[in-house]
Amino acid sequence: MIKRNFDIIIVGAGVSGLVLADEITKRTNKSVLLLEKEKNLRFEKNLCFWNIPYNILNKSADNKWKKVCVIIKGKKYSLNFSGIEYLRIKSNNLYKFFFSRLKKRKNFKIIMGANIKSFKSNNNIVEINTKNKIYTSHLLFDSRVDTELEKSKGLLQHFYGVEITFKENIINKDEVILMDIQNKKNNFNFIYILPFSKNKILVETTYFSKRTLSRFKYKQDIEMYMSRNYFGQKYKIRFCESGVIPMFKIIEKNVKNCIKIGTAGNWVKQSTGYSLQNSFIYSKQIVDCIIKEKYPKIRKNNFFNFLDNTFCKFIENNPEKAMQFFERFYKRNSLPVVVKFLTNTTNLFETLKIILSLPKISLIKSIFEIR
Ligand SMILES: Cc1cc2nc3c(=O)[nH]c(=O)nc-3n(C[C@H](O)[C@H](O)[C@H](O)COP(=O)(O)OP(=O)(O)OC[C@H]3O[C@@H](n4cnc5c(N)ncnc54)[C@H](O)[C@@H]3O)c2cc1C
Structure with a gap:
């Protein structure tokens, strides 16, 4: 050998x-x-x-x-900022x-x-x-x-998306929809849209929940979204992607x-x-x-980890309140601060400002639910 x-x-x-x-x-x-x-x-x-x-x-x-936006209860919030x-x-x-x-x-x-x-x-x-x-x-x-993520007991981000090519040039190719939150009982679900050109988009349905769904269910979400938003338009599907990502350690x-x-x-x-x-x-x-000839170690920020854990517990236990959470998060904070927060780079003042903009009582309860 x-x-x-x-x-x-x-x-x-x-x-x-x-x-x-x-x-x-x-x-x-x-x-x-x-x-x-x-x-x-x-x-x-x-x-x-x-x-x-x-x-x-x-x-x-x-x-x-x-340009990026989120849509919550049918209302669009544009989140644009020069340089981002x-x-x-x-x-x-x-x-x-x-x-x-x-x-x-x-x-x-x-x-x-x-x-x-x-x-x-x-x-x-x-x-x-x-x-x-x-x-x-x-x-x-x-x-x-x-780890077999699907069999784990933790919260998962699971999604399925398709690349859609329309016959006509009908797309606003300049704006991403980060989240179009769907009104679903006991389930947090949103549609994510990436517009690649005037006639090509990625439409993805995403859930934050403990159990993944059948392929049929994700496809049904996309079909419903398409018929609501692009009724009568002819299109073809050429590519699909899917994923299951842990929302736990x-x-x-x-x-x-x-x-x-x-x-x-x-x-x-x-x-x-x-x-x-x-x-x-x-x-x-x-x-x-x-x-430096030291054993490789990553410096994970414990405070941001704690906030992530709290958020995930909150979503796990209160999926019906997630819409309100995101509405406040996006409505009350500027895009630079949102982006810094999503990449763990806000300073203490910015982090506190974000926390104060969120539904505090439910979040505090979630802290006690973290094991
Ligand atoms: C569909 C999808 C979309 C995503 N979109 C984003 C996004 O937009 N932004 C973002 O930041 N993150 C995104 N993620 C999350 C995450 O960033 C990606 O999954 C990323 O690829 C994770 O990197 P990784 O190196 O851990 O795994 P991977 O990129 O999956 O790499 C693992 C590699 O290991 C190889 N491998 C596995 N087993 C073996 C073996 N036994 N021997 C040798 N090789 C092996 C695999 O073939 C693979 O090439 C997405 C995830 C998915 C699934």
Whole structure:
């Protein structure tokens, strides 16, 4: 059996694996091996993020929108602010972006079609066996999610979306609908619209609840939305995406020198389901530690984690009050503060202002319900 040694092995060439591989190979001369189970990475999701804090994908985004809005009880709240944009990159373009940077680096190697099942960690050496090779390293970063999210008892963000191409140019391509909150009893559900061009949109139905639904139910939501908002228009569906994202902390199994990253490492912000911006922030922190020859550690902000937990508990126990929550959140706060809050970068004053704008009594009750 051939044995090959690397300083660092990363499992999974998804968002967190690629951002981390890029950061390590850019800032250190450590040798990095990236192992990915798929033979080819394709377009399977749309990844969106705010243009602040700046990251290297800003310039490569497929779409940039200056206008965003939310619709609550049929009323539209426009949330525009000069300098703030909502960006979208197709997952395949994100992969291409990082592959083209990484392939120029001598300290980087990727193996596609390597489905990693297990590894051993002994005396500061991690060993991974594939069909005919053994790879060893001092550190392993692993983006495989071990938990079966659908079977967990925690709150989930689950969604299904389709890309719709209309026959006619009928779309206002300048404005994203972040949330069109649907009036559903005992269930928090909203429709998310990304307009890609004058005749192409992504329509996604999203739930914050403990149980996922059948594909039929999500499709029914979209059909109903389409018939309410685009009655009589002819369209075709060419692409669909779906996801289940934890809105709770995944318990990480601590194995020495093996560190979970991405969704598996709780890099997703619990209240939003977004992890792209965190991937940049946490990868930088990991590499800061590697450069200082310290064990990699991420500095998660406990206060924001606590607020996220409180929010998730609130939604779990009061789905019927979520509409009022979001109405206050978006109506009473300016877009720059909202964006900073969603990316954990508000200062104490801004954070307090946001908290005071929300339904306080229900939120305080939720604090006592956090286990
Ligand atoms: C449809 C969808 C849309 C999303 N939209 C957004 C968004 O707009 N903005 C945002 O910030 N976040 C979004 N997210 C959430 C999150 O940012 C993404 O899921 C992101 O891809 C998570 O990164 P990751 O590295 O943890 O996982 P992934 O990007 O899924 O990467 C994991 C990689 O590991 C590989 N892998 C798995 N098992 C093995 C194995 N055994 N051996 C080797 N390789 C393996 C997989 O093939 C995959 O390539 C979205 C999620 C989904 C599902």
